[in-house]
Amino acid sequence: MAAWQNWAGNVDCVPQHIVRPEHESEIVEWLAQAADDDLGVRVAGSGHSFMPLVATDGILFDLSSLSGIARFEHDANRAWVRAGTTLHALGELLHPAGLALQNLGDIDVQALGGALGTGTHGTGSTLPNLSARVSGLRILRADGQLVVLREDTDPDGLRAARVSLGALGVVTAARIDLVPAYRLHERVERLPMDALLTELDERVAASRHFEFFWYPGRDFAEAKHLQPTEASENDLPDVKYERIGWSHRILPSVRDDRFLEMEYSVPAAAGPDCFREIRARIGSHHPDLQWPVEYRTLHSDEAWLSTAHARETVTISIHQGQGLPHEALFADAEAIFAEHGGRPHWGKMHTQNAQSLGALYPRFEAFQSLRREWDPDGRFMNPALRRLFEA
Ligand SMILES: Cc1cc2nc3c(=O)[nH]c(=O)nc-3n(C[C@H](O)[C@H](O)[C@H](O)COP(=O)(O)OP(=O)(O)OC[C@H]3O[C@@H](n4cnc5c(N)ncnc54)[C@H](O)[C@@H]3O)c2cc1C
Structure with missing residues (x-):
């Protein structure tokens, strides 16, 4: 039986040691042990990545303590x-x-x-x-x-x-x-997909946070708008799709139904066209898809491996229920993302390798140099990371 499994249930492993350190000094001791025994080392967070980034048969650090x-x-x-x-x-x-x-x-x-x-x-x-x-x-x-x-x-x-x-x-x-600390007013609206697309730019610009989920079967979008507010819940009329509260309670959702996900970041200007192509492809080739496609925006930043490195970004996520066929759907979507210069979310499903990633990230080689300097023996590599960094 697997000793560690991710949230989605598509990755598991049996490490030789699962270590729950409470202090940095314990990690240092175990790193020395890993070198002595020539074991690979990985760190587990909460296991919410869909890619086998955490899996190891060596030493797994669980940092929950x-x-x-x-x-x-x-x-x-x-x-x-x-x-x-x-x-x-x-x-x-x-x-x-x-x-x-x-x-x-x-x-x-x-x-x-x-x-x-x-x-x-x-x-x-x-x-x-x-x-x-x-x-x-x-x-x-x-x-x-x-x-x-x-x-x-x-x-x-x-x-x-x-x-x-x-x-x-x-x-x-x-x-x-x-x-x-700030409060947010969340408003959720259902709209025909075509109607939303005609005013997408205005809606993105009008809210601090805007996103939509497109439901392919009925072709409507659920649009979420969130704006900072000084108001409280009591100021709301009795409207079903509105909430007010502190940001850390309003922003996250609870996701109980298990699924698999692919997400790519494309340049912001390409977002609407990329979404239209994904929508058309799902309509023609995957008409039974029940799970939504999610569309979000993301400001650029400077981290060398950020999917928004040096470019304003739109992220588009494709979901499929656990146990349902996802391969053809994800392959079709990935081909469209590639045409728009998409960069895969590191934690979600994709088929990129070191060569293709090198072409997507201007500082990829600089990251690789530092990685080789800090980890010359590849102690932190596992098969998934080798594909990303050594192929
Ligand atoms: C239901 C669901 C919803 C999600 N929603 C979003 C979303 O809204 N936006 C988004 O961007 N992503 C989202 N994700 C993806 C998720 O945020 C990422 O996969 C994230 O990495 C998961 O965090 P985790 O703690 O579970 O990390 P894990 O999956 O456990 O680990 C992720 C990576 O980080 C490494 N790692 C963890 N801790 C350390 C550490 N201390 N030191 C060094 N390396 C470490 C691991 O080795 C691994 O490579 C979602 C995933 C799920 C399943």
Whole structure:
């Protein structure tokens, strides 16, 4: 029986050791053990990646006991947060201090280290992914050396390490730039798909967060608009599709039904056309698809492996229920994404390798040099990472 399995149930593994460290020093000891026994090492967050990034038969670090806020820097609205802290727990810890994350994705159960490692993002054309708010990182390299990266002293190192899939080492804590706690007013609207497409730009620009889910079967869109507000729930009329509350409670959803997902980031200007092509292809070749296609916006940032590296971005996600055939659907979508210069979400399903990724990321080779320097023996590689970085 598998000792570790991801949320979607499509990846599992039986590591020789599963280690739950409470201190950095324990990780250092186990890294030395890994070198002595020539074992591979991976780190598990909350297991919400669909790609086999975490799987190992060597040593698996589960950082769930390395959690909580290590230190507030109140004068700068910043906090050092341990990497095993879930985004949900972080929201609840920040709120009493009057602080919040600038944005969140669709769920909040990810561990901070896992969310940063794959470039996890929410929606909003002025809002970058979570890792762009990281102004410091503590990383243990394969040789056990602690590297502390800071925006002011090592901006390039930070750009490399913000989104690094655990390929540079074990991230033990991150300094996160926060914002004053804020409330959001969420409005959800159902619209015919064609009607929404004619006014997409205006709607994207009108809300701090805008996204839509397109339901292929009935061809309607569920559009979500979220705006900061000073109002409270009591100010709302009794409208079914409206909510007001603190950002960390309004932004995330609960996803109980298991699915598989492919997501690509395309240049923002190509987003609407790319979506139209995906919609046409699903209509003609996958008319029975029940799961929605999600359309979000993402501000550019500088992390070398961010899917929004140096370009304004639209992300488009295709879902299929667990156990249902997804191969042809995902292959069709991936071909369309490729035509638009799409970059795959690191945690979601795709078929890219080191060669194709090198063409998508201008700083890919710089990342590779640092990875080889910090992990010369490939201690943090597993088959999935080898395909991404060594093929
Ligand atoms: C239901 C669902 C909804 C989702 N919604 C969104 C969304 O809205 N937006 C979005 O962008 N993505 C979304 N995702 C994808 C998800 O955010 C990413 O896959 C994310 O990486 C998962 O975080 P995790 O803690 O589960 O990490 P894991 O999947 O456990 O790990 C991810 C990667 O990070 C590495 N890692 C984890 N912790 C550390 C550490 N401390 N040091 C070094 N490496 C580490 C792992 O080795 C692995 O390579 C969703 C996924 C699911 C299943």
